Amino acid sequence: MRRRTALAAIAGLAGAGALALRPRAHGAPHDAYFAHVAAALRAAGIATPTMVLDRDRMLANAAQVMRNIGGRMHLRLVAKSLPCLPLLDDLITAMRTERLMVFNLAYLEQLAAQRPALDLLLGKPLPVAAAAQFYDRFKNGGFDPARQLQWLVDSPQRLAQYRDLARQRQLQLRVNVEIDVGLHRGGVASAAALQQMLDIVKSEPRLQWSGMMGYDAHITKLPNLPGLRARALADALGIYRDYAAQATRALHGGAAADGLTLNAGGSPTYRLHDGKGAANEVALGSALVKPGDFDTALLGDLAPAAFIATPVLKAPAQFDMPNGVEWIGAAVRAWDVNQSHAWFIYGGNWLADPVSPAGIVPSGLYGTSSNQQVLLGSGAQQLHVDDVIFLRPRQSESVLQQFGDIVVMESGRITQRWPVLTPMP
Numbered sequence: 161m162r163r164r165t166a167l168a169a170i171a172g173l174a175g176a177g178a179l180a181l182r183p184r185a186h187g188a189p190h191d192a193y194f195a196h197v198a199a200a201l202r203a204a205g206i207a208t209p210t211m212v213l214d215r216d217r218m219l220a221n222a223a224q225v226m227r228n229i230g231g232r233m234h235l236r237l238v239a240k241s242l243p244c245l246p247l248l249d250d251l252i253t254a255m256r257t258e259r260l261m262v263f264n265l266a267y268l269e270q271l272a273a274q275r276p277a278l279d280l281l282l283g284k285p286l287p288v289a290a291a292a293q294f295y296d297r298f299k300n301g302g303f304d305p306a307r308q309l310q311w312l313v314d315s316p317q318r319l320a321q322y323r324d325l326a327r328q329r330q331l332q333l334r335v336n337v338e339i340d341v342g343l344h345r346g347g348v349a350s351a352a353a354l355q356q357m358l359d360i361v362k363s364e365p366r367l368q369w370s371g372m373m374g375y376d377a378h379i380t381k382l383p384n385l386p387g388l389r390a391r392a393l394a395d396a397l398g399i400y401r402d403y404a405a406q407a408t409r410a411l412h413g414g415a416a417a418d419g420l421t422l423n424a425g426g427s428p429t430y431r432l433h434d435g436k437g438a439a440n441e442v443a444l445g446s447a448l449v450k451p452g453d454f455d456t457a458l459l460g461d462l463a464p465a466a467f468i469a470t471p472v473l474k475a476p477a478q479f480d481m482p483n484g485v486e487w488i489g490a491a492v493r494a495w496d497v498n499q500s501h502a503w504f505i506y507g508g509n510w511l512a513d514p515v516s517p518a519g520i521v522p523s524g525l526y527g528t529s530s531n532q533q534v535l536l537g538s539g540a541q542q543l544h545v546d547d548v549i550f551l552r553p554r555q556s557e558s559v560l561q562q563f564g565d566i567v568v569m570e571s572g573r574i575t576q577r578w579p580v581l582t583p584m585p
Contacts (some may be wrong), residue, residue: 183496187519187540190550194516196572198548201469203453204567204574207546209470209507211563213247213449213578215328215570217465221448222254222460225430232435233442236261236281236423239581240557241445243267244566245274246578251448261423264584276302281336281373281421282312283443285346286387288321295329306332308316310370310421314347316356319367321570326366334370335361336421339395339403340515341374354403358410369411371421374400374439380428380456400424403439431458448575449560451553452513461515464558465482468512468551469567473497479536481525499523501539505549508533511559512551517541520549 190198197212219413229235242248261283264269271278272294291311298305313319313335326333337357338347348354361367376396382389386582404422424439425432427447433439446461449466479502481489484557493500498519509530514520520537522528535549553559560566565577 163252176356181428183498185497185538185540187498187538189540189542190517194550197467197469197550197569200569200572200574201506201548201567206469206567206574207471209468209563211560211566212467212469213566213568214465214467215250217463217567218448219250219254221450221465222251224256225444225447228461229442232257232538233433233440234421236441236443237265238283238389238426238443238445239263240283241427241555243557243561243581243583244578245270245581246576247566248275259441261445265294265558266584267581268294268309270581272298272303272305278303279308281310281423283373285312285314285318285338288318288325288538291322292325292379295331306334310334310336312336312338312373313357316353316360319357323360323364323367324469326364330366330571332366332368334368336370336423337372337403337407339400340372341376341399341424342392343375343378345375347374348403351402351406354406361411369407370419371423372400372407373402373421373423373467374403375426376424376429376432377426379432380458386541393432401438427454428456429456446556449556451555451559453554464515464552466553466556467515468510468553468559468563469548470506470508470551472503472543472545472547472549473532475543476502476504478502479523479534492525498538499536501537501543502534503537503543503549505533505535507531510551510553510562511555513555513580514549515552516550517530517543 235255235257237248237251237257238261239248242261258277259279260271261281262271263283265286265497266278271280311322311333313322319335322333322335340347340349361369379392379396380393421441422439423441423443425442425444429442430442430444433442446454447462450459450462450464451466479489479493479499480486507530509528514535520535520541523534525538526534561580561583565579567574568576568578
């Protein structure tokens with residue numbers, strides 16, 4: 161009898177422990193901000209998956225970035241992260257810069273043709289055949305490649321290819337040297353390799369050294385162990401300083417050369433640069449709309465400004481798994497009330513995460529769908545068919561281009577539609 165009593169007590173304690181681990185219900189309807197965005201979309205008659213840009217937030221972010229930079233460095237906007245000409249125009253005006261970084265041939269051609277006042281720096285080295293295509297198709301229209309375009313070169317071999325192109329086509333080419341400051345994704349990684357490149361430039365009048373680019377995105381992604389990020393930053397700054405000094409000694413007798421583009425940073429790391437190092441310019445783009453992957457301490461003073469809005473197509477009474485495995489759905493509902501309600505949305509499987517209403521999540525059991533993805537919640541969200549769900553992109557490049565025109569919201573109203581650039585790698 162005592163044994164049965166003890167076993168029953170143990171079973172009761174185990175059951176109580178299991179119940180204590182059972183997830184509690186959470187979730188809520190849209191907060192005031194997203195309720196206003198949803199109302200603006202309804203008023204504009206928008207009922208399909210849409211990329212919504214909060215222009216007020218974006219311009220506030222731009223102003224904050226300008227305050228952070230404080231005039232200590234030049235600013236270059238990254239076109240691949242803001243792939244929309246009206247959006248770029250807006251920021252060029254707001255941030256008072258005509259410097260852009262471009263990453264592919266198609267955007268280079270379009271920007272040179274349609275925005276001839278811009279100063280363009282390649283953000284990655286293009287095959288020399290792509291550079292040749294640019295000159296084959298380039299039509300004079302105000303943009304002067306010899307003065308406004310910097311080709312990125314990452315090795316003596318590639319620089320020699322560009323030198324040969326300049327000779328064959330009788331071109332004047334500005335070349336910017338990519339240096340490895342610790343990311344180890346290519347670029348010059350030794351003083352000897354840099355010297356080979358400097359010798360090529362010195363021996364070829366058709367080449368002009370225009371500066372350097374050192375991308376340091378790895379710093380903020382390192383484990384947050386004591387001293388690790390600080391050492392990586394010190395190493396990056398030191399490498400940049402040494403390479404810049406080597407180049408100016410070789411090409412300018414050690415004197416500071418006016419007009420050099422010494423580019424560093426990126427959205428995650430632009431605040432690590434204050435103008436005291438060798439770099440005189442920072443590049444950024446994504447931070448201005450702040451997708452989810454950019455929720456970092458250094459960007460804590462910026463607000464998310466771009467969201468995917470998509471309607472609920474179906475709202476069944478409860479979440480059910482397909483025939484044959486319905487019992488799994490029943491067990492999940494019984495255990496976790498936050499998986500008891502389901503909403504099938506228009507589209508899905510984007511590089512984005514549900515953000516409003518609170519407490520909705522994708523179903524790991526049901527899987528993803530690009531057609532009608534299912535999202536789950538407790539029911540506290542109070543969602544019905546035709547209501548809008550909002551997702552926050554994890555990145556801006558490519559995702560901003562998946563929905564046709566960007567819908568621009570200002571002061572709580574939809575005011576404009578901005579066409580995006582054609583997606584390109």
